[in-house]
Amino acid sequence: xLSVTNLHVEVGGTPILKGLSLEVPAGEVHAIMGPNGAGKxxxxxxxxxxxxxxxxxxxASLNGDDxxxxxxxxxxxxxxxxxxxxPLEIPGVPSLxxxxxxxxxxxxxxxxxxxxxxxxxxxxxxxxxxLKIDFDMLKRPLNVGFSGxxxxxxxxxxxxxxxxxxxxxxxxxxxxDIDALRIVSEGVNxxxxxxRGMLVITHYQRLLDYIKPDxxxxxxxxxxxxxxxxxxxxxxxxxxxxxxxxxxx
Amino acid sequence: MSLALALQSGDVTSLPSRRDEAWxxxxxxxxxxxxxxxxxKDEASIxxxxxxxxxxxxxxxxxxxxxxxxxxxxxGEHRTVSLRFIASPAARAHHAALAIEVAEGxxxxxxxxHEGLGSDYVSDLAINLQIGSGxxxxxxxxxNDSAEAISVVTATVDLAANATxxxxxxxxxxxxxRFETHVSHPxxxxxxxxxxxxxxxxxxxxxxxxVVTHKGEGGTTHQLTKGAVRDSARAVFQGKITVERxxxxxxxxxxxxxxxxxxxAEIDAKPELEIYADDVSCAHGNTVGALDEEALFYIxxxxxxxxxxxxxxxxxxxxxxxxxxxxxGARQVAQDWLLASGMGAS
Ligand SMILES: Nc1ncnc2c1ncn2[C@@H]1O[C@H](COP(=O)(O)OP(=O)(O)OP(=O)(O)O)[C@@H](O)[C@H]1O
Ligand SMILES: [Mg+2]
Numbered sequence: 063x064l065s066v067t068n069l070h071v072e073v074g075g076t077p078i079l080k081g082l083s084l085e086v087p088a089g090e091v092h093a094i095m096g097p098n099g100a101g102k103x104x105x106x107x108x109x110x111x112x113x114x115x116x117x118x119x120x121x122a123s124l125n126g127d128d129x130x131x132x133x134x135x136x137x138x139x140x141x142x143x144x145x146x147x148x149p150l151e152i153p154g155v156p157s158l159x160x161x162x163x164x165x166x167x168x169x170x171x172x173x174x175x176x177x178x179x180x181x182x183x184x185x186x187x188x189x190x191x192x193l194k195i196d197f198d199m200l201k202r203p204l205n206v207g208f209s210g211x212x213x214x215x216x217x218x219x220x221x222x223x224x225x226x227x228x229x230x231x232x233x234x235x236x237x238x239d240i241d242a243l244r245i246v247s248e249g250v251n252x253x254x255x256x257x258r259g260m261l262v263i264t265h266y267q268r269l270l271d272y273i274k275p276d277x278x279x280x281x282x283x284x285x286x287x288x289x290x291x292x293x294x295x296x297x298x299x300x301x302x303x304x305x306x307x308x309x310x311x
Numbered sequence: 312m313s314l315a316l317a318l319q320s321g322d323v324t325s326l327p328s329r330r331d332e333a334w335x336x337x338x339x340x341x342x343x344x345x346x347x348x349x350x351x352k353d354e355a356s357i358x359x360x361x362x363x364x365x366x367x368x369x370x371x372x373x374x375x376x377x378x379x380x381x382x383x384x385x386x387g388e389h390r391t392v393s394l395r396f397i398a399s400p401a402a403r404a405h406h407a408a409l410a411i412e413v414a415e416g417x418x419x420x421x422x423x424x425h426e427g428l429g430s431d432y433v434s435d436l437a438i439n440l441q442i443g444s445g446x447x448x449x450x451x452x453x454x455n456d457s458a459e460a461i462s463v464v465t466a467t468v469d470l471a472a473n474a475t476x477x478x479x480x481x482x483x484x485x486x487x488x489r490f491e492t493h494v495s496h497p498x499x500x501x502x503x504x505x506x507x508x509x510x511x512x513x514x515x516x517x518x519x520x521x522v523v524t525h526k527g528e529g530g531t532t533h534q535l536t537k538g539a540v541r542d543s544a545r546a547v548f549q550g551k552i553t554v555e556r557x558x559x560x561x562x563x564x565x566x567x568x569x570x571x572x573x574x575x576a577e578i579d580a581k582p583e584l585e586i587y588a589d590d591v592s593c594a595h596g597n598t599v600g601a602l603d604e605e606a607l608f609y610i611x612x613x614x615x616x617x618x619x620x621x622x623x624x625x626x627x628x629x630x631x632x633x634x635x636x637x638x639x640g641a642r643q644v645a646q647d648w649l650l651a652s653g654m655g656a657s
Binding site: 113133144149150161163171220 | 604605610611616628
């Protein structure tokens with residue numbers, strides 16, 4: 063499904079990722095943990111195609127498609143979705159209009175017909191209800207004036223509406239209250255399927271209690287320095303990242 | 312110095328140029344070497360105008376300056392008029408004047424279009440609008456001039472007490488284009504809204520100039536102009552509000568906000584508030600910025616191609632202006648116009 067090999071990425075001339083390799087097969091959920099500034103968000107931005115993230119070496123593919131040969135919007139149409147660590151505000155564009163535009167753009171790119179207004183609204187009501195999002199909020203401009211937690215919930219709502227094939231969650235748990243964390247996790251778990259893969263970036267075991275990972279990786283100093291089963295996350299809670307700082311340096 | 316004068320005399324030295332303070336950013340003298348011959352009367356087949364979808368509108372058509380010179384709305388009468396100024400493919404140079412009178416308590420929805428079917432014509436139009444007491448005019452203007460045209464529209468508006476003028480002007484510009492609105496504001500419960508949108512590409516130019524004079528107590532003027540320019544286009548906004556001595560309790564607000572999408576594009580904004588009265592509430596704001604690159608990336612990361620993402624942001628930005636149009640049909644036409652403006656390309 064997602065395959066990253068020997069990825070080197072520079073931001074503003076500074077090397078951030080230094081030979082990162084990662085395989086996430088279809089149907090699996092992998093967690094990435096690691097100290098602040100390790101390059102976790104850099105990895106997710108590079109995969110979805112943000113400008114300014116220069117790939118100097120290495121490759122990444124999703125279901126065999128070379129990601130770096132595609133525009134950001136083309137990657138999305140192939141099913142790649144990033145739930146942003148810091149979602150952006152889009153003034154003047156109602157959330158529903160935004161999502162409908164995105165959904166139809168993706169469908170068009172895949173050669174599918176547009177979704178009609180009634181079918182779209184029905185879907186939106188259904189997904190909003192399951193994520194306990196007030197439908198009126200969806201009429202407001204996307205993320206403008208939303209609280210930190212509301213923005214995160216809106217990311218998951220977009221994800222539910224777009225039903226991507228590969229999900230990257232960049233610290234989706236930060237800013238969520240206890241109930242929201244459960245609701246959002248249920249939303250994510252509802253998308254787990256044998257055809258989907260997920261990469262969950264988090265600092266806390268709490269999220270992984272809800273979204274149970276198949277594998278856990280430690281990203282430090284721009285590389286994956288350790289990988290293991292779900293127990294690795296529990297160990298990290300105890301020991302911290304100290305023992306990896308030498309490996310990374 | 313005026314285009315009307317130059318058309319009458321055939322003398323290009325009568326054209327306003329950048330030496331005239333009010334025409335500093337819209338130099339007609341530099342744009343026109345000789346005055347073309349007069350446009351012929353042309354009855355050629357005319358296609359549907361931009362407001363064709365609004366079925367209840369009666370049409371008033373002026374082609375190459377030929378057509379009716381008067382429009383009246385009787386006391387208490389409600390009319391919706393599609394006023395079409397057309398420059399036909401044979402157009403060269405023409406002038407027309409139209410007097411519009413809306414009597415006491417009347418209501419006129421004026422859907423005004425300036426449609427350039429020719430190429431390098433010169434057009435000068437003078438509109439005089441009298442709005443009687445308690446009467447209302449909703450004026451929505453689409454300037455659809457040809458890229459090579461020189462076009463000047465000058466409206467002088469007189470309001471009586473408790474009269475209302477709500478105006479929205481939408482333009483894609485021309486070689487040189489000026490849309491001027493002069494309002495004599497009596498205060499006394501009269502209310503004016505003067506809005507504008509410009510979306511300019513290539514080498515087009517557009518100038519929206521407004522001059523409002525508050526002469527009596529208790530009047531309002533609310534202005535909001537928003538636009539975007541790309542390529543080597545140039546937008547001009549000149550807004551002047553004068554509150555004369557004694558025009559107390561005037562409420563005047565003026566906003567001009569623009570997006571500049573290329574380094575070669577230019578925006579000249581000159582907001583002016585002159586206040587000689589007491590106890591007035593006046594405010595103005597003027598900003599020029601770029602499209603938010605991070606927001607663009609966010610939209611693209613959801614699957615929307617770059618050009619569409621730009622259109623989405625630009626039309627959301629200027630949509631604040633078209634949202635203020637109260638006539639449902641006209642607002643829809645304006646919103647469709649935004650999406651069709653082709654501003655997404657870079
Ligand atoms: N424009 C830039 N120029 C130089 N360094 C940059 C630039 N942008 C980001 N960085 C650096 O890249 C490194 C990786 O940042 P990144 O956001 O990927 O970390 P992260 O692992 O997501 O951290 P966190 O856990 O705090 O979210 C940081 O040290 C950051 O300061
Ligand atoms: Mg991060």
